[in-house]
Amino acid sequence: MLEILGSERNRYLSATVAMPLVILSILQPDAFLFKVTAMLLLFWSAKEWSSLVSLFKIGSQLFTTITIAGFVILGLWVMPLLSHTAQYLVSAGMLSMLVLGTLPVVCAVFGMHGLLFCFQSGLFWLFMGAVIHAALAFSFIILRDSSIELMLALLLICWCNDTAAYLVGKHYGAWRITSLSPNKTWEGYLAGFFVLWPLIVWLFDQAPGTITTLFSPQLQANLGIIPLACLVACMTSGMQLVGDIFESALKRQADVKDSGVFLPGHGGLLDRLDSMFLVMPASSCLVLWNDFSWGLI
Numbered sequence: 001m002l003e004i005l006g007s008e009r010n011r012y013l014s015a016t017v018a019m020p021l022v023i024l025s026i027l028q029p030d031a032f033l034f035k036v037t038a039m040l041l042l043f044w045s046a047k048e049w050s051s052l053v054s055l056f057k058i059g060s061q062l063f064t065t066i067t068i069a070g071f072v073i074l075g076l077w078v079m080p081l082l083s084h085t086a087q088y089l090v091s092a093g094m095l096s097m098l099v100l101g102t103l104p105v106v107c108a109v110f111g112m113h114g115l116l117f118c119f120q121s122g123l124f125w126l127f128m129g130a131v132i133h134a135a136l137a138f139s140f141i142i143l144r145d146s147s148i149e150l151m152l153a154l155l156l157i158c159w160c161n162d163t164a165a166y167l168v169g170k171h172y173g174a175w176r177i178t179s180l181s182p183n184k185t186w187e188g189y190l191a192g193f194f195v196l197w198p199l200i201v202w203l204f205d206q207a208p209g210t211i212t213t214l215f216s217p218q219l220q221a222n223l224g225i226i227p228l229a230c231l232v233a234c235m236t237s238g239m240q241l242v243g244d245i246f247e248s249a250l251k252r253q254a255d256v257k258d259s260g261v262f263l264p265g266h267g268g269l270l271d272r273l274d275s276m277f278l279v280m281p282a283s284s285c286l287v288l289w290n291d292f293s294w295g296l297i
Contacts, residue, residue: 035076038140042072048268049129052254056122071130075137088288094135095281101128105245108178132277139284146287153210158275161192161240181248196233214286243277
């Protein structure tokens, strides 16, 4: 009992320290400082991913880390130099690869395990690590440059969903979603959804310039705020769940509980970024689509 309480205390203390630091880095008026902060965090995440992939012996851990770090640099410093149209096409391409790469997880949730064979391939995990880190790096820059308020709102959404799913799943979860991640339960997923729905309604209504920038005024008027917020909450919770289970599948292959010890009580940095694997790239793709579609008119 004392061990559980200690773990919970460490979790909350880590969050209390880490969250303000992340927010301050986003609020920095100099985008260069934000890029450097994001680069250092993603480099550390690449190191954690590489330590997990090293099990497959497809190359040294240093080689894997440098490879993924190279894609982080591409996402942070090179891709933002492209034209808006090229940025959208690159973003859509990476998002498509992420969807295809996580498809085995979606199938496993619904009891279809035929695609899980690809999880045995080290090259698959190396490729997905490169795509995930490049997509996260690129989406962080696109979202912050588009709107600091939007970036903060998306982080708030991810953190609230994570917290609700963790607390309810840990204390009340009974219906396991998939064997790939035994701690993920349907009760936790529903808790995240029912926390996000009113939060997103509030963001639509009271925080213009955040979630509203992802959708056209016509779509918001046609669907209405409450149904659209319900759809967004459902999809966001689902994407966070898939990202979480996807990283859990890699940890199961490596036979470890956490990706590292970056944050006491939370595990590694990857354990905090996994819920953003799809959410951030999908959001940045919507932002770029708005620019791209307006350019076609």
